[in-house]
Amino acid sequence: MAKSESEYTWKDLEIGTIISDPGSARQYESGTWRSQRPTYDFKKCIKCGLCALYCPEGCIGENEEGYFEADLFYCKGCGICARECWTKVITMVLEEE
Amino acid sequence: MATRVGIEVSIAIADAVKLANPDVIAAYPITPQTHIVEHLAELVANGELDAEYVPVESEHSAMSACLGSAAAGARTFTATASQGLALMNEVVYVAAPMRLPIVMAIANRALSAPLSIWCDHSDMMSVRDTGWIQIIAENGQQCVDNIICAFRIGEDQRVLLPVMVHLDGFNLTHVIEPIEFPEQSEVDKFLPPCKFPLPLNPDNPVAMGDFAPPVIFTEAKWAQEMNIRASKKVVLEIWDKYNKAFGRQYYAVEKHHSDGAKVVLMTMGAVGETASVAIDELVAEGQDVGQIRLRLWRPFPLEELREAVKDAEVLIVLDRAISYGGPCGPVASEVKAAFYDQAKRPKVVSFVGGLGGRDITVAGFKDMVKKGTEIARTGSKNEYEIYGVRE
Numbered sequence: 001m002a003k004s005e006s007e008y009t010w011k012d013l014e015i016g017t018i019i020s021d022p023g024s025a026r027q028y029e030s031g032t033w034r035s036q037r038p039t040y041d042f043k044k045c046i047k048c049g050l051c052a053l054y055c056p057e058g059c060i061g062e063n064e065e066g067y068f069e070a071d072l073f074y075c076k077g078c079g080i081c082a083r084e085c086w087t088k089v090i091t092m093v094l095e096e097e
Numbered sequence: 098m099a100t101r102v103g104i105e106v107s108i109a110i111a112d113a114v115k116l117a118n119p120d121v122i123a124a125y126p127i128t129p130q131t132h133i134v135e136h137l138a139e140l141v142a143n144g145e146l147d148a149e150y151v152p153v154e155s156e157h158s159a160m161s162a163c164l165g166s167a168a169a170g171a172r173t174f175t176a177t178a179s180q181g182l183a184l185m186n187e188v189v190y191v192a193a194p195m196r197l198p199i200v201m202a203i204a205n206r207a208l209s210a211p212l213s214i215w216c217d218h219s220d221m222m223s224v225r226d227t228g229w230i231q232i233i234a235e236n237g238q239q240c241v242d243n244i245i246c247a248f249r250i251g252e253d254q255r256v257l258l259p260v261m262v263h264l265d266g267f268n269l270t271h272v273i274e275p276i277e278f279p280e281q282s283e284v285d286k287f288l289p290p291c292k293f294p295l296p297l298n299p300d301n302p303v304a305m306g307d308f309a310p311p312v313i314f315t316e317a318k319w320a321q322e323m324n325i326r327a328s329k330k331v332v333l334e335i336w337d338k339y340n341k342a343f344g345r346q347y348y349a350v351e352k353h354h355s356d357g358a359k360v361v362l363m364t365m366g367a368v369g370e371t372a373s374v375a376i377d378e379l380v381a382e383g384q385d386v387g388q389i390r391l392r393l394w395r396p397f398p399l400e401e402l403r404e405a406v407k408d409a410e411v412l413i414v415l416d417r418a419i420s421y422g423g424p425c426g427p428v429a430s431e432v433k434a435a436f437y438d439q440a441k442r443p444k445v446v447s448f449v450g451g452l453g454g455r456d457i458t459v460a461g462f463k464d465m466v467k468k469g470t471e472i473a474r475t476g477s478k479n480e481y482e483i484y485g486v487r488e
Contacts, residue, residue, distance in 0.1 A: 005312045012316075015196050015257060017195075017313075018295045020303050
């Protein structure tokens with residue numbers, strides 16, 4: 001996107017507010033909604049990937065060591081991964097800063 | 098050479114849709130609209146019309162299928178009435194901001210409860226703010242002409258909006274009238290192929306009706322408002338072109354003895370023809386009266402209305418719907434708003450009548466003009482008058 005959303009006037013919008021640049025939702029930082037953030041104790045992780053299956057945002061992927069971890073740009077902090085994790089790897093902590 | 102035939106108006110509308118050569122019809126039957134889509138189904142089944150007919154399970158699905166087909170760039174038609182329009186309401190709202198030029202005939206019928214299958218305009222009023230262009234026909238010929246115009250208006254690249262053609266249930270849908278049909282070759286000349294600028298296409302993907310956060314929503318809605326306001330010019334232009342091609346002229350506000358008249362009666366829909374007989378008789382008696390008929394409900398023709406009654410002292414507005422707990426009839430409310438800040442303005446008297454199929458006769462309209470003129474002089478303890486109620 002050439003402009004940020006706040007620079008668009010009504011005349012700049014595509015007809016019907018159609019998005020002709022597919023995948024533009026990737027630029028939307030839903031992580032700003034978060035009030036809690038997942039933290040990980042990877043020593044307990046068995047790399048089952050159940051957290052990634054349950055994540056409603058689809059924002060959990062494998063990191064370089066093969067552990068599953070949320071992308072905090074998108075993670076809304078719902079805590080479903082922490083609830084579903086078999087081995088209690090994930091703890092939700094308040095975003096206090 | 099155009100052919101003139103005696104035909105039921107619903108069947109005539111279906112034939113007019115056929116002349117427009119649509120790609121997709123998605124519809125669900127509901128009284129008094131059923132004959133329109135039934136005949137279209139027949140035309141498709143008989144191989145007389147090469148279109149996709151989608152017999153959906155509800156009106157909500159009908160409009161959803163129409164969104165999809167219009168988004169793919171297909172010329173799309175549906176029809177409904179009353180409860181069907183109410184059921185599809187949430188999807189009706191989506192078509193205009195997505196700029197999808199669907200054409201929908203509405204056989205106007207009262208909304209429940211109590212249950213009524215007969216005509217009034219409560220269903221029309223329920224979709225006033227959906228952003229569709231709303232054209233009102235008064236007789237069968239106007240239905241046929243405006244169905245053809247509706248496709249051209251909606252699909253015009255300067256407009257790209259869905260269009261409703263309103264016709265009164267039973268009073269129009271189920272009557273047999275002499276109607277002149279244009280030749281297919283003439284319609285083909287008048288109506289170029291539908292070309293949606295950004296259709297759904299796997300080779301060039303787009304996202305429609307997407308999420309708009311607060312930072313963009315106001316801009317999206319203002320673009321929609323500017324678009325429908327600008328569409329009025331195009332509607333009038335296409336009506337002029339239709340007249341050049343087929344010899345019948347339409348106006349946003351149609352006048353009947355109204356130029357210079359001191360008392361003007363304003364109607365919408367088929368009752369306008371009955372009212373015009375009453376006005377003719379009153380004019381023949383030497384009374385200074387006239388009539389205007391609203392042909393375009395959205396976008397509202399403010400300038401044309403002001404011009405049409407510039408000499409009038411009294412403007413009597415008949416609504417066929419109640420705005421419950423509101424200031425007066427819904428059309429009269431807008432008429433009053435149109436004149437509030439004008440230096441010279443007629444006294445607007447609001448009548449509500451013709452609810453749920455109640456007839457208003459020629460004598461009734463004469464009575465209404467008489468009472469309205471009196472109220473304009475003496476005032477009334479009522480915000481508006483309900484016509485013909487038993488007290």
